[in-house]
Amino acid sequence: MKIALINENSQAAKNAMIEKVLKKVVEPMGHQVFNYGMYSPDDEAQLTYVQNGILAAILLNSGAADYVVTGCGTGEGAMLGLNSFPGVICGHVEDALDAYTFAQINDGNAVAIPFALKNGWGQELNLEYIFEKLFGFGSGNGYPAERVEPEQRNKKILAKVRATIMRPLTEILPELDQDLVKGALAGKHFDEYFFANAKDQKIIDLVKSLRA
Template identity: 55%
Template structure:
């Protein structure tokens, strides 16, 4: 699985801590981790939590990523921005129990975490435990087990409902402020990571047109 990490500007100083925790858990399990930044608070390209959502939508809908790990000070803003995008199902995850239940019940494709609120002593250990509950083993099995089938059906209903209420990602990209889109993909490693992994050539072509 291709896992994308996205950090916004207020928590950019913690990117290395988050990235280290994520790769420590995910890579031995056979997953690839792609760090889209921000890498430091001094990065020339700055991401807001709104941009986190737009970038998550772009990565997931293009096939450049299978799962997005993002967050902000409380995790709330990035979660809301992600869930505004077509095809993105993002949960607010604070601890390993949240991660387990989100993976087994909701089986979404993105999480948002608080990187300021409650991010204290041994925070990196909590991050590792969260990622283990998310990425080790099969997701979507249900919890409790006897409710697995109804949970599976509800996930399908929610997916259909979101498809009915949202436009496709290419339509979203055509509608957003071009300056917002350009700023969202201005990260120093975006082109290197995105174009090597994206599968949707219509999205790729549009993005190249917008960014030049």
């Protein structure tokens, strides 16, 4: 699995710590981590949580990433930003129980973590436990056991509803503020990671036109 890490500006100072913990947990599982930044509060490319949503949607819909780990101070803005786009199902995850139940019941492809909450001594341990439960036990298996069938059925119903009410990403991006979109793609490693991993040619071509 290709896991993308995205930090917005208010929590950019924690990017290196989050990346270190994420890699520690998921690389032994066989997953890859691609850090799209922000890498520090002083980065030239400043991301808002709305831009987190734009970037996450491009990565997930293009196949450049299979999963996105992101967040903001409370995690709420990032969750709303990501869930505004097609092809993204983002859960708000504060602890290991949230991570496990979201993975097994909701079977999403992104999480928004409140990086400013409980951010004192031991925060890296909380993140470690979150990533273990999020990526270490598969997903969509249901919880508890007797609820597996209705939970999986509800996931399919949600997918059909979202497919009906949401337009394709390639139609949405050209209608957004183009400075906002270009800013979401301005990270110093975006071109390196995206073009090496993306699979959807329509989105690749659109991104190339935006980056030109």
